[in-house]
Amino acid sequence: MECNFKTPIWDFKKYESNIAVRDESGCVLTYRQLDEECRKLADAVGSRCLVVSLCENSIGSLMGYVGFLSHHIVPVMLSSQLEQELLAKLLNIYCPTYLWAPTRYKDVYKSARCAYQAYDYILLKLDYAKEYMLHNDLGLLLTTSGSTGSPKFVRQSYGNILDNARSIAEYLDLNEEERPITTLPMNYTYGLSIINSHLLVGATILITNKALVQKEFWKFFREAGATSFGGVPYTYEMLDKMRFLGMDLPSLLTMTQAGGKLTPELHEKFARYAQENGKRFVVMYGQCEATARMGYLPPEKAVEKKGSMGIAIPGGTFHLVDGEGKGITEPFTTGELVYEGKNVTLGYAECGEDLMKGDERHGILQTGDMAQFDTDGYYYIIGRKKRFLKIYGNRVNLDEVERLIKAKFEMEVASGGVDDHLYLFVTVESMKDAVKRYTAEKTGLNPAAFHAVAIKEIPKNDAGKIQYRELEKYYDR
Amino acid sequence: MTNIEKYKNAFVEALEVNIDFVEGLKYQAIPEWDSVGHMTLVATIEEAFDIMMDTDDIIDFSSYEKGKEILEANYGVQF
Numbered sequence: 001m002e003c004n005f006k007t008p009i010w011d012f013k014k015y016e017s018n019i020a021v022r023d024e025s026g027c028v029l030t031y032r033q034l035d036e037e038c039r040k041l042a043d044a045v046g047s048r049c050l051v052v053s054l055c056e057n058s059i060g061s062l063m064g065y066v067g068f069l070s071h072h073i074v075p076v077m078l079s080s081q082l083e084q085e086l087l088a089k090l091l092n093i094y095c096p097t098y099l100w101a102p103t104r105y106k107d108v109y110k111s112a113r114c115a116y117q118a119y120d121y122i123l124l125k126l127d128y129a130k131e132y133m134l135h136n137d138l139g140l141l142l143t144t145s146g147s148t149g150s151p152k153f154v155r156q157s158y159g160n161i162l163d164n165a166r167s168i169a170e171y172l173d174l175n176e177e178e179r180p181i182t183t184l185p186m187n188y189t190y191g192l193s194i195i196n197s198h199l200l201v202g203a204t205i206l207i208t209n210k211a212l213v214q215k216e217f218w219k220f221f222r223e224a225g226a227t228s229f230g231g232v233p234y235t236y237e238m239l240d241k242m243r244f245l246g247m248d249l250p251s252l253l254t255m256t257q258a259g260g261k262l263t264p265e266l267h268e269k270f271a272r273y274a275q276e277n278g279k280r281f282v283v284m285y286g287q288c289e290a291t292a293r294m295g296y297l298p299p300e301k302a303v304e305k306k307g308s309m310g311i312a313i314p315g316g317t318f319h320l321v322d323g324e325g326k327g328i329t330e331p332f333t334t335g336e337l338v339y340e341g342k343n344v345t346l347g348y349a350e351c352g353e354d355l356m357k358g359d360e361r362h363g364i365l366q367t368g369d370m371a372q373f374d375t376d377g378y379y380y381i382i383g384r385k386k387r388f389l390k391i392y393g394n395r396v397n398l399d400e401v402e403r404l405i406k407a408k409f410e411m412e413v414a415s416g417g418v419d420d421h422l423y424l425f426v427t428v429e430s431m432k433d434a435v436k437r438y439t440a441e442k443t444g445l446n447p448a449a450f451h452a453v454a455i456k457e458i459p460k461n462d463a464g465k466i467q468y469r470e471l472e473k474y475y476d477r
Numbered sequence: 478m479t480n481i482e483k484y485k486n487a488f489v490e491a492l493e494v495n496i497d498f499v500e501g502l503k504y505q506a507i508p509e510w511d512s513v514g515h516m517t518l519v520a521t522i523e524e525a526f527d528i529m530m531d532t533d534d535i536i537d538f539s540s541y542e543k544g545k546e547i548l549e550a551n552y553g554v555q556f
Contacts, residue, residue, distance in 0.1 A: 214536060241516050242536070243532050456493055457509075457513065457514075460513070
């Protein structure tokens with residue numbers, strides 16, 4: 001197995017006087033300074049080992065990530081908001097050598113020795129008797145679901161990360177003038193891919209923990225002249241409600257969207273806004289299992305191909321397979337989307353022993369997403385393989401049901417259930433009956449199959465993805 | 478219902494907090510008042526007072542007290 005140690009992902013020498021990162025307090029690090037800080041941290045760690053990195057959007061968090069990755073120390077990227085018990089469980093499963101965390105964690109892990117400290121982050125030496133072997137290609141570990149604390153990690157290689165970052169930089173035409181502002185967690189594959197691809201081209205990351213609904217976020221945005229941001233569908237729903245399209249943001253050039261399918265209405269709205277204001281709106285498609293990105297809709301097609309996630313990224317290919325695994329050649333035929341490319345990750349890890357495993361996928365990923373392509377070869381995600389129910393023998397796609405209701409009522413909804421019982425979760429009690437009636441009407445199925453439940457809030461992870469597992473407690477049949 | 482009652486009720490409804498705790502409440506002080514809760518709160522207040530808030534006011538609305546100030550200054554709501 002080829003070892004990628006000799007190929008650094010980023011070339012910091014090339015951009016040494018550029019600013020690599022700036023935070024809202026005005027703290028900046030050039031690429032040379034970042035490189036130096038990373039070396040100091042790596043020296044404190046000593047040698048290749050596993051480090052659990054508790055992420056937030058701050059310089060300390062970024063420096064840790066960059067330092068670990070460029071010095072072949074393997075970070076496990078988790079949220080700094082992760083519930084303590086879930087964190088403890090994960091630590092016990094993987095026995096990392098160190099914990100890289102915000103300084104406040106000193107009080108949580110009182111007995112751990114502090115081996116290094118910088119930019120409000122500390123490196124804590126943990127004392128596990130065991131240390132798991134790490135496969136040579138293993139670069140980093142990410143969770144698939146964020147805040148649920150699942151011990152299932154995706155194993156990404158150095159080659160995966162470099163290849164995907166290069167591809168993203170190419171199709172988004174990134175250069176050192178870019179100043180992306182953080183809107184997504186660093187422990188989320190999409191947020192991380194923005195950092196990876198921009199550090200590759202010598203751009204400046206504007207880093208902030210502030211949210212889109214906060215004045216401080218927009219103050220920083222304007223003062224630092226942010227040129228781009230990324231968002232999941234909920235981000236765009238929120239921006240729409242905030243009447244974002246009326247804001248004057250001359251520095252903004254690019255908005256990217258991934259992490260789920262935006263309603264075609266919102267897709268069109270943002271695409272038109274971009275078109276009319278000399279900006280780019282880029283819908284993308286990806287999964288943690290493919291490092292980050294697999295598809296993108298070229299911005300010039302954003303209006304024309306609304307609802308599409310586009311074409312495969314440079315270096316990758318898409319195809320569809322039917323239920324028997326045979327390739328689909330007819331347009332507008334639904335099949336499972338299969339992706340091939342160098343960014344397809346090594347596989348999963350579910351326990352410490354798995355960290356020694358090599359490549360199990362060999363560049364091919366069955367995405368589990370159901371898709372179609374049109375006559376021009378643009379792909380449309382129709383749903384997820386496992387998100388369907390059989391209602392009275394009829395296959396009902398839960399994502400479709402949600403889109404249907406969203407489009408009609410313009411409100412949040414989540415659906416789930418078991419065969420013959422489809423649950424509709426809404427946040428407005430008074431709309432229960434109307435939603436149920438409408439769904440029954442649209443699907444042509446008996447209303448008895450539908451159960452509308454009003455809940456306080458649709459549970460979502462840090463990245464805004466609906467957490468369907470948390471809705472299962474409401475099933476009473 | 479007086480305006481102050483309407484205002485307090487919007488917090489109770491949108492963030493599901495006890496009416497005795499709304500005064501002094503700040504963004505992110507409770508899990509319910511995150512970015513999602515914020516947008517719900519704004520929508521509830523807009524409906525209660527039949528107004529449309531500007532983007533600048535939506536993002537400036539960082540606490541119970543700040544919101545009151547904004548409604549008084551920019552939307553003619555008297556408390």
